[in-house]
Amino acid sequence: MKILGINGSHRPGRGTAALLGAVLEAAQEQGADVEQVELAELEIGFCIGCNTCLGKAACALHDDMDILIEKMREADGIVLASPDYFSSITARMKSFMERTRPLHMVENALKGKVGGMVATAGLDNCGIEETMAAMERWFATHEMLVVHARPAGPVLGSGATATGFAGLDEEGKPIWRSVKRDAAAFACARQLGGDLVELAERLSGSRSCGAGSA
Ligand SMILES: Cc1cc2nc3c(=O)[nH]c(=O)nc-3n(C[C@H](O)[C@H](O)[C@H](O)COP(=O)(O)O)c2cc1C
Numbered sequence: 001m002k003i004l005g006i007n008g009s010h011r012p013g014r015g016t017a018a019l020l021g022a023v024l025e026a027a028q029e030q031g032a033d034v035e036q037v038e039l040a041e042l043e044i045g046f047c048i049g050c051n052t053c054l055g056k057a058a059c060a061l062h063d064d065m066d067i068l069i070e071k072m073r074e075a076d077g078i079v080l081a082s083p084d085y086f087s088s089i090t091a092r093m094k095s096f097m098e099r100t101r102p103l104h105m106v107e108n109a110l111k112g113k114v115g116g117m118v119a120t121a122g123l124d125n126c127g128i129e130e131t132m133a134a135m136e137r138w139f140a141t142h143e144m145l146v147v148h149a150r151p152a153g154p155v156l157g158s159g160a161t162a163t164g165f166a167g168l169d170e171e172g173k174p175i176w177r178s179v180k181r182d183a184a185a186f187a188c189a190r191q192l193g194g195d196l197v198e199l200a201e202r203l204s205g206s207r208s209c210g211a212g213s214a
Helices: 015-029 065-074 091-098 128-141 183-213
Strands: 002-007 033-038 077-083 114-121 161-163 165-168 174-176
Touching (some): 002 015, 002 065, 015 033, 015 077, 015 183, 114 183, 161 183
Parallel strands (some): 114 161
Antiparallel strands (some): 165 174
């Protein structure tokens, strides 16, 4: 069982990386092999729109995306992570997404794998749900199955979305915190990691039943 985390933040090791790390840590505790990839540490050029991938499952460009494509093929589950930039994913994450087209136009290689997403933002209600939706749409395009985690107990939000805004002080000035201190988001991230492994295991069980009865 392999779970691959892909971080689209321009800042490896910062808030978004930490939130993604919480997902992977929980998945590892459930027995998965996990790997966290920082897109900012890779050389991934822009898609050039040549449409090579319409005729064959290949890209005309060759850079670090070659390795990442293989990692995605081998993974049972993929977790995407991005900061909210102007109410969407970062340009780095979008560029990565465009380069995954060779996986889906001819062979739909990621079909049936499980997926999940996390996001961070400076503010509440300032685009983080659109950031999550952009990643969810990528999973849908690849016909993957998205896990929406809900930790036990009261409902605290709609996903693993960590923000830096912690309200106003008595004088009405904003109180800022590291997104790493958003406990509700980290609880949801950990739940996501466990749920991803659980769903992937269930799916692999049903796939072997199907193969055995054929
Ligand atoms: C160019 C830019 C655009 C941003 N746009 C938003 C935004 O629209 N809404 C928001 O709440 N935060 C926004 N932020 C704040 C980041 O989402 C936030 O600081 C995030 O946690 C950074 O993640 P990182 O620690 O992985 O870099 C923006 C930050 C930058 C640099």
